[in-house]
Amino acid sequence: MWRKLLLTVATLTVLVSAAASENPPAARRVLVKYSINENDPKQLEEKVTIPLERILRKLERVTESHSMTTHGLVQIELSFKNGATEDDRATVTKFVEPLEIDKALRIISRSITLVPARLPGEFDQANQLARQSIQTIMQDQRIPGLQIAVVKNDNVVFSESYGLANIENNVPASRWIRFPLNSATKAFTGVAVMQLVEAGLVDLDAPLSQYLEDLPQAWRDIRVRQLLAHTSGLPDIVDPQGAPNGGNEAAAWQAARAQAVNAPAGEAFSYNQTNYALLAQIISKQGKMPYDRFIAERQFAIAGMHWATFGDSYDLVSNAATIYAHTTRGLSHWFYEIPHGLWAGGGIQTTADEVAQWLVALSKGRLISQASIRRMWTAEKLNNGKDGEWGGGWPVLQTTPELQVAGIGGARAAFIVYPEQKLAIVVLTNLAGAHPQRFIPQIAEFYKNANQDH
Known part of the structure; x- marks a missing residue:
């Protein structure tokens, strides 16, 4: 009988290996290991707590409901730290099709709270400082x-959530x-363009007319890189x-095409959404699928972003x-509209954990x-030789004494x-109006100086 405990999932390790001795030979063994730490009662209150029995019941339900058969092995092992006895250990085994192992892991990740692994005690001081700082900022800014x-050395070393997603x-x-x-979606669009560049399907120096037809004459010689860097x-x-403009996407395109350009291409940085709407069309045409x-x-599938969507x-x-948003009426709902054709400039909805996973995948070369x-991440040069404010989809915040690049969106995400x-x-x-890019540098300082002894 399973011992019922309230637990906080603290770490996750996934190991995939060949299992030639199993039947059939092509089956693979996947071990998903969760380490539980009950040392900090306050932390337990802040994080989601799940009874052990509920975890096991969920695992049974999700595997059975997805018709997984006995060809590969998926094992969930829960272990307990801080003096726990062998009676506090539990293992449950289920079987899945070898080709559906990735699907199984996605299903499990949606049913059980997962936190990426870190070494015990590593970055604890930095994490505590970050926690205190964030709570103060939230109170001050309401x-x-x-x-x-927080990602450090390609590992997510801190991941927490606070407050309310819906107040009422x-x-x-x-x-x-x-x-x-x-x-901040534009950073994903920048990666998408570079993926097409690596595939030989897009040339950053090519004019738009090489990829898109029926453009106004003044738009045709603008370069792809100038769209990415807002210098078009x-x-x-x-x-x-x-x-x-005009109330809908079709009217907005008609109005934009009828206007004169604001400046010659490459003359100045001028942020706008037209650039990324055109990039979405290029990605769709050259990638041979919708943006x-x-x-x-x-990107989402490779980085394990199973919650990410558009809207x-x-x-x-x-x-x-x-x-x-805080308005003259007090705290009010803030509505924003991003039509389908403008998603490349601002349409992604996801979680901080998933953005962190994406940044790790990017750093490890799994995307480009x-x-x-x-x-x-190199700032686009203007016609006068000076650096513009953006690279390929990313604001370049500074280059010296160290490079800093960002994704910034809606005055509320960064x-x-x-x-x-x-x-x-x-x-x-x-x-709307939180501007996290303004206080992230304060959080970063805690980790730049953190103890990294292993």
């Missing part, structure tokens, strides 16, 4: 809900609540509030945080090569990468 994830219904901002990335000089397809499917298959305030997205990353430090901080909030 941020309803927030997720944070008292819904906690748990780690699997989806938050919008808004314009094109008029914006959205109004100052971010809504499509959102390309991102899902070539805005008007789409029915499950487990999505409600967005708020290191050479492509360097190119993507991640900053410090490549020389092998550090990245992801903060997602549901408050």
